[in-house]
Amino acid sequence: MKAFHTFCVVLLVFGSVSEAKFDDFEDEEDIVEYDDNDFAEFEDVMEDSVTESPQRVIITEDDEDETTVELEGQDENQEGDFEDADTQGDTESEPYDDEEFEGYEDKPDTSSSKNKDPITIVDVPAHLQNSWESYYLEILMVTGLLAYIMNYIIGKNKNSRLAQAWFNTHRELLESNFTLVGDDGTNKEATSTGKLNQENEHIYNLWCSGRVCCEGMLIQLRFLKRQDLLNVLARMMRPVSDQVQIKVTMNDEDMDTYVFAVGTRKALVRLQKEMQDLSEFCSDKPKSGAKYGLPDSLAILSEMGEVTDGMMDTKMVHFLTHYADKIESVHFSDQFSGPKIMQEEGQPLKLPDTKRTLLFTFNVPGSGNTYPKDMEALLPLMNMVIYSIDKAKKFRLNREGKQKADKNRARVEENFLKLTHVQRQEAAQSRREEKKRAEKERIMNEEDPEKQRRLEEAALRREQKKLEKKQMKMKQIKVKAM
Amino acid sequence: MSTNNMSDPRRPNKVLRYKPPPSECNPALDDPTPDYMNLLGMIFSMCGLMLKWCAWVAVYCSFISFANSRSSEDTKQMMSSFMLSISAVVMSYLQNPQPMTPPW
Numbered sequence: 001m002k003a004f005h006t007f008c009v010v011l012l013v014f015g016s017v018s019e020a021k022f023d024d025f026e027d028e029e030d031i032v033e034y035d036d037n038d039f040a041e042f043e044d045v046m047e048d049s050v051t052e053s054p055q056r057v058i059i060t061e062d063d064e065d066e067t068t069v070e071l072e073g074q075d076e077n078q079e080g081d082f083e084d085a086d087t088q089g090d091t092e093s094e095p096y097d098d099e100e101f102e103g104y105e106d107k108p109d110t111s112s113s114k115n116k117d118p119i120t121i122v123d124v125p126a127h128l129q130n131s132w133e134s135y136y137l138e139i140l141m142v143t144g145l146l147a148y149i150m151n152y153i154i155g156k157n158k159n160s161r162l163a164q165a166w167f168n169t170h171r172e173l174l175e176s177n178f179t180l181v182g183d184d185g186t187n188k189e190a191t192s193t194g195k196l197n198q199e200n201e202h203i204y205n206l207w208c209s210g211r212v213c214c215e216g217m218l219i220q221l222r223f224l225k226r227q228d229l230l231n232v233l234a235r236m237m238r239p240v241s242d243q244v245q246i247k248v249t250m251n252d253e254d255m256d257t258y259v260f261a262v263g264t265r266k267a268l269v270r271l272q273k274e275m276q277d278l279s280e281f282c283s284d285k286p287k288s289g290a291k292y293g294l295p296d297s298l299a300i301l302s303e304m305g306e307v308t309d310g311m312m313d314t315k316m317v318h319f320l321t322h323y324a325d326k327i328e329s330v331h332f333s334d335q336f337s338g339p340k341i342m343q344e345e346g347q348p349l350k351l352p353d354t355k356r357t358l359l360f361t362f363n364v365p366g367s368g369n370t371y372p373k374d375m376e377a378l379l380p381l382m383n384m385v386i387y388s389i390d391k392a393k394k395f396r397l398n399r400e401g402k403q404k405a406d407k408n409r410a411r412v413e414e415n416f417l418k419l420t421h422v423q424r425q426e427a428a429q430s431r432r433e434e435k436k437r438a439e440k441e442r443i444m445n446e447e448d449p450e451k452q453r454r455l456e457e458a459a460l461r462r463e464q465k466k467l468e469k470k471q472m473k474m475k476q477i478k479v480k481a482m
Numbered sequence: 483m484s485t486n487n488m489s490d491p492r493r494p495n496k497v498l499r500y501k502p503p504p505s506e507c508n509p510a511l512d513d514p515t516p517d518y519m520n521l522l523g524m525i526f527s528m529c530g531l532m533l534k535w536c537a538w539v540a541v542y543c544s545f546i547s548f549a550n551s552r553s554s555e556d557t558k559q560m561m562s563s564f565m566l567s568i569s570a571v572v573m574s575y576l577q578n579p580q581p582m583t584p585p586w
Contacts, residue, residue: 137582141538145545152549179492185500200552207500212491216498228549 148229155226156201162242162364163196163204163221165372170382177386178217179210201227213393215249217385224368235368242364243328244378246385250356254393255334257405260311261301262289262320263329267361268299276352277335280412293317295324303408306401316391319384326381328361332392335409351416358392360385516555519547523563530570534582537574540567 132139171194174181182193185207196204202223209216222243225231259281261268268286272278278301286299292312294300298320302308311332320327336357362381365374397405417424439459446452523543530537544564551560 135581137584141541145541148542148545148549152545177491179494180497183500185502190497190499198553201549209499210493210497212493212496215496216500218500225550228546230546 151229151232152227155228155232158226159202159223161372162223162370162375163198166221166244166375166378167196167206169375169379173379173382173386174206174208177211178208181206181208183207183209196221201225211389213251213254213389215251217249218247220245220247239367241367242370244360244362244364244381246358246360246362248358248360248385248389250358250389250392252356255332255356256395256397257334257402257409258307258397259303259333259335260307261329261331261333262294262298262311263327263331263361264297265299267329268301271329271331272301274339275331276337276340277333277354278331279340281333281335281408289320294320297324298327304401304404306397310395310397311391313391315387316384319380319387323381323384326362326365326378328363329359330361330388331357331359332388333357333359350420351413358385358388360388513550513552516547516551519543519550520559520563523547523567527566527570530567530574531577534571534574534578535584537567537570538582540570543567 171181175192180190180192182195182197183190184193184197187193190209196206198204202225204221204223206219206221207216208219211217222245224235224240224242259277261271261278261282263271265286272282272286281303282301284301286301288294288296289298289300289312290296292300292308294312294317300308320330334356335354336359337352337354341352360381362378364370365377439455443452443455443459446455520543523540526536526540526543530540541564544560544567547563548560
């Protein structure tokens with residue numbers, strides 16, 4: 001590299017010198033006559049310069065005729081050569097005196113020693129490198145976000161298409177059975193919207209009303225969270241199905257008093273733990289339905305045998321057998337109040353409100369890989385729902401069954417009251433104290449002393465009466481005990 | 483006519499309007515994911531000023547919260563969580579433009 005550099009310098013010099021020389025020649029013929037010896041000094045210089053390190057070049061123009069090149073070499077020999085060159089060359093006067101350069105001999109040495117020091121290359125900081133490769137983690141993050149957004153759009157659209165496909169399949173059946181199909185509760189008039197209510201990107205509702213036997217039917221399409229990439233990845237480990245949940249609210253006069261459930265064993269065990277009515281009225285373990293011709297995958301929870309016998313007629317068994325893979329649970333109850341409510345203070349002070357309800361939970365075929373055409377497979381199940389509504393109206397318990405049912409309900413209520421007795425007592429006590437305090441305050445605030453005295457007397461009389469009543473009761477209890 | 487009425491189960495006079503079930507009744511059934519993710523997003527946004535990867539996790543949390551949110555959910559809450567996470571990322575890079583180093 002250094003040799004190349006030196007060679008270039010020399011070429012440059014040579015070029016300029018020869019140019020100067022050629023200027024002297026007016027004719028081309030004279031060039032031929034140019035004596036080779038004139039280049040002798042350059043030959044020496046060229047040979048030496050090829051082998052040695054970069055040198056400083058000084059071009060001196062002494063005459064118009066000639067241009068002398070002086071090379072400051074690193075070796076004394078070089079300088080010697082230079083001296084020879086100088087003497088060979090026709091330099092009439094040197095611009096610089098040798099004495100001037102006495103102290104300068106060391107300089108090339110020091111500069112060369114400096115050149116011999118190793119060059120340390122400092123690492124350029126990453127953010128100044130202008131290289132995108134160093135930001136690979138950021139690029140990865142942004143790519144992940146883009147993937148999440150893409151999955152969100154695709155998942156949302158798929159759920160929407162599935163919901164629409166379900167509605168298109170079932171619309172005719174629903175419109176033939178219900179006056180109002182689709183209502184969001186916001187319109188002034190009760191007119192069918194004819195479309196699903198979107199609660200979420202994966203939950204769609206449909207309210208149907210205006211039919212014999214029932215107040216209304218709420219259908220909830222609970223799809224998988226296809227719009228959430230995390231959920232999609234979790235489902236790869238554990239496949240889950242889309243579900244259709246149907247809740248029919250019956251009229252009080254159109255359903256008798258019983259609690260009954262049929263479904264997969266796993267679902268029934270879970271429901272028995274979670275649901276208030278199933279845990280109170282169906283305390284036995286789920287029983288096999290083989291006696292009624294049901295497949296082994298389905299089990300039965302019932303308040304009494306008569307209900308099971310009444311419910312499991314030929315058509316119902318046919319529905320349950322043929323569509324067993326799609327049925328998660330079927331739950332009929334006159335005491336339905338939803339899941340058990342866990343309150344921090346302990347038991348709730350009064351029994352929760354109950355409604356006569358038929359609940360159905362169906363699994364959409366496909367185990368997550370559902371297509372719109374799979375929704376057609378659920379149509380027979382809707383027929384089963386309609387049939388169940390009419391059946392619930394027709395089915396009535398006999399006298400014994402009714403008595404048993406009433407006894408059960410009374411027992412549950414009594415248990416509940418016992419459990420809450422202490423809480424109710426405390427609540428009553430606190431209410432009484434509150435009343436007393438309010439009365440005392442009223443008396444204190446009364447400005448008229450006469451009125452105050454009268455109010456105090458009235459309060460005292462009331463207290464005495466209460467005490468007397470209590471004493472009377474205690475006496476009566478004692479007498480009875482005796 | 484009467485036979486038609488008998489076979490047709492529809493009763494226009496028995497129509498009941500839809501009442502959305504109050505969420506207080508079924509707190510267990512309500513999915514808590516969007517609320518948790520919202521909260522996590524805000525916490526990670528605060529930590530993001532010190533650690534870059536926290537800021538990125540905050541952005542992911544706000545996206546997940548948005549994807550799982552209910553339609554009745556307040557959009558202002560979502561937007562504020564989202565903007566907070568984005569600002570955490572921007573501020574951490576303004577403060578320290580070096581590329582992120584993996585936390586492991």
